[in-house]
Amino acid sequence: MRIFNTLGRSVQDFEPSGSTVKMYVCGPTVYDEVHIGHGRTFVAYDMMSRYFKLKGYDVIRVQNITDIDDKIIKKSNETGKGWEEIVAMYSNSYLESLELLKVKIDLHPRVSQHVKDIIDFVSRLIEKGKAYVAESGSVYFDVDTYDKYGELSNTMKNLWNQGEETIKEKRHSYDFALWKASKPNEPFWESPWGRGRPGWHIECSTMSTRYLGETFDIHGGGMDLIFPHHENERAQSESLIGHPWVKYWVHTAFITIKKEKMSKSLGNIIPLKDALKEWGPSTLRLWFLSSHYRSNVDFSDETMEQAKSSIERFHNALAILRSVLREGNKFYSSQDGIRTFQKVLTMRQRFYQALDDDFDTPSALASIHDLASLIFTEIQQERDFLSAVTAMDLMRDFNQVFGVLDDELESQGKHMNTLVENILEVRKNLREKKMYEASDLIRDALAKSGIKIMDSKEGSTWRLE
Structure with a gap:
């Protein structure tokens, strides 16, 4: 380091x-x-x-x-x-x-x-x-x-x-x-x-x-x-x-507001408790760490929305990983799966190299964004268990340092996972019988409970809102 x-x-x-x-x-x-x-x-x-x-x-x-x-x-x-x-x-x-x-x-x-x-x-x-x-x-x-x-x-x-x-x-x-x-x-x-x-x-x-x-x-x-x-x-x-x-x-370094340093004379100081109330701790933490600690960072609603969207993106990626892991290691990795696994290892290496280099959080974060892209494409399509396990491990390391995915990674207990997966299985049977109205009722009921269902041709995944 x-x-x-x-x-x-x-x-x-x-x-x-x-x-x-x-x-x-x-x-x-x-x-x-x-x-x-x-x-x-x-x-x-x-x-x-x-x-x-x-x-x-x-x-x-x-x-x-x-x-x-x-x-x-x-x-x-x-x-x-x-x-x-x-x-x-x-x-x-x-x-x-x-x-x-x-x-x-x-x-x-x-x-x-x-x-x-x-x-x-x-x-x-x-x-x-x-x-x-x-x-x-x-x-x-x-x-x-x-x-x-x-x-x-x-x-x-x-x-x-x-x-x-x-x-x-x-x-x-x-x-x-x-x-x-x-x-x-x-x-x-x-x-x-x-x-x-x-x-x-x-x-x-x-x-x-x-x-x-x-x-x-x-x-x-x-x-x-x-x-x-x-x-x-x-x-x-x-x-x-x-x-x-x-x-x-x-x-x-400092935070600026519209390129000006925060000061009482300018009336542009944002209390931390107000920012937490408006944006939440995960979005705020990710925004803080999206810039190198020795570089000034400018506050704006646009940059906060970008951080919020990134959190959403990572949640969706974790939902896909869960669905692949739920299927289990049914067969050995294909050649495509091995290539994807090697890409995940490369991203893991980049993540650690960035943080070893004077805590370069922007570069570390870029490697996680690249990992999310890989999850949305190759891992979701190939359903490769080894790649998914390694990707999930990297996401956990990322969260251990950045602390922005606790709700997604830690608050989903074993019983909740089992319950939601059983509900998804019932919903799958309904969809196979073309009982879409009943399927949609289940989806909407889960949404009211803070559980978002995402359907794709590969199957259904879920995550907490």
């Missing part, structure tokens, strides 16, 4: 530190609803995690919730609601969206639960001379003590603007806050430097090392986090532990 490492800006061989791939992904700051840009990031790392598991690795994935931040305090002041109420509301909405998207996180640490760990981290940086306490009680990281600063983001020194308030008590304007002295009407915790709260960047360094150790494999997030957030995380973490911290820095 090869993966693009932002540190060095090159595609590199992926060599994890052990049999378990350890991943940390920056989660949301819960002051507002997460949007589809967040959703794309969550699904991208979920896809990576799923593929690692398909390749035989164990995976530990940590994704934090930032529940202490300037934006949360600002929202509290604007709305008159307590900061904890705001955090609870948007955290619950975020977690509900993750569940609907079928994104599973192993650990979901919250900043508010790790303040003691953060204070300890900051204290050790001060002891090593990497940070200093200002008169106000705030603590800052001394950027000049870390000689690799700027390497991750490739940012020159004159552009090291931290986006923080310019305060004279800093040694350098580009130093950044590790601990912020409390102000009136703000949440605070007691510390050796007085009452205050954690800075943004120290949170992720503390929680990631707490759960993944002082060296782990992948640190991810959106490209907008490369500077200053990830640059600062790397600086403070490596300054403390004294050796390289993260092996591969991985970042996802």
Whole structure:
């Protein structure tokens, strides 16, 4: 496998530190609803995690919730609601969206639960001379003590603007806050430097090392986090532990709306929960993964309809595979069947090669579309059992990574399969006796139950709507 490492800006061989791939992904700051840009990031790392598991690795994935931040305090002041109420509301909405998207996180640490760990981290940086306490009680990281600063983001020194308030008590304007002295009407915790709260960047360094150790494999997030957030995380973490911290820095690109970046000022932000309600998780996941994770993708109703049509197409292909498999391996493969089987193997190889190449999901998806075409033509006509078994196996691998066919592949229990197949047999007998009106009544009744019947000269197949 090869993966693009932002540190060095090159595609590199992926060599994890052990049999378990350890991943940390920056989660949301819960002051507002997460949007589809967040959703794309969550699904991208979920896809990576799923593929690692398909390749035989164990995976530990940590994704934090930032529940202490300037934006949360600002929202509290604007709305008159307590900061904890705001955090609870948007955290619950975020977690509900993750569940609907079928994104599973192993650990979901919250900043508010790790303040003691953060204070300890900051204290050790001060002891090593990497940070200093200002008169106000705030603590800052001394950027000049870390000689690799700027390497991750490739940012020159004159552009090291931290986006923080310019305060004279800093040694350098580009130093950044590790601990912020409390102000009136703000949440605070007691510390050796007085009452205050954690800075943004120290949170992720503390929680990631707490759960993944002082060296782990992948640190991810959106490209907008490369500077200053990830640059600062790397600086403070490596300054403390004294050796390289993260092996591969991985970042996802943006979603645009009509070629413009989503922003509140343009009023074009699409909440993730709204998109899930309108399009459903499978369509949304497929759309997210139809573009490479490092490429911007433009949202439109047309592209969503295309993803929806693709899901429908794959469902129809699975229905045909089921019908062939139901017939059983009645005879050895013909020469045509062997050729079809070889084509399926080639598509399987293409699927894995694409994902091995920096998670090239568009190419992997193209191989599955080609497989569907083969199912609609050669496999359906030849009824070759070996080709159908191999194709079904590839469709399951595809779904294990993309997570878009769960309803079709997992929710059809043995009893339901038997029941529908028995009904199809009765309907077949009716059609043979030219009792088409009764046959159509059965078809319509099944449709009302969410079961679609598809008739062809080769026979009848079915799938869930």
